[in-house]
Amino acid sequence: MFENKYGKVLTIILVVVVIIIIGLVGFLLFDLIKNTTNDADAADAVDHPPFGEQNKIKNTITNTENTTGDIQTPIIGDQPNQGTTPNTVNQTTNKYKGYTWIGNIEIPKTGIKYPILNEVTPKSIEIAVAVLYPMDLQLLNQPGNVTIVGHNYRNSSFFSNNKNLSEGDKIYITDTTGNRVEYTITNKYITTAEDAEFMIRDTNGRREISLSTCTENVKNRLVIWASAD
Secondary structure (H helix, E strand, O other): HHHHHHHHHHHHHHHHHHHHHHHHHHHHHHHHHHHHHHHHHHHHHHHHHOOOOOOOHHHHHHHOOOOOOEEEEOHHHHHHHHHHOOOOEOOOOOOEEEEEEEEEEOOOOEEEEEEEEOOOOOOOHHOOOEEEEEOHHHHOOEEEEEEEEEOOOOOOEOOOOHHHHHOOOOOEEEEEOOEEEEEEEEEEEEEEEOOOOOOOOOOOOEEEEEEEEEEOOOEEEEEEEEEEO
């Protein structure tokens, strides 16, 4: 009698373990397929953007106000310590999976290509990378620092391989005017999740970007600075 009950308990435990294993494998497979699809969609979007040479006239940057619906570009460079004059840009709306798409990022060393979105939300950084600062940025490749964040999923997607980047490596940012600018990495370090000083740093009028992602332990942030050549 005891052995019969013991055998039933073992059977139930075995069934539960098998179900858990099947569920875990299914979840990992789903996650892999989702990330692979996201990366493929992102790479295709970067290679076939809705902006570029054909839209340069529509997206022309001017230094004067006009009455054709232009908006003030909220760039870091219009802060007093940057010493730059804010520009205006004709507003065009490009969308990537429902989010405003303001450009592309390419990092040859890590092999990534992603759209850059202008809003950081839990959903937006599951499909691309996004600008954390300044908020509501409309045009990339302007004087000042732009902070771009991306997940570290430890699977080569998004900014997972930023840890393999070094000073001197190249990053390419394409904005909605079709202007593709080369940036060279100048600094790389780990900081706390609360540190925001690097976002608002004074660039002395230079065009710079910062890439931020979680470290392997998730508690800190890996930050990379790059300056336009």
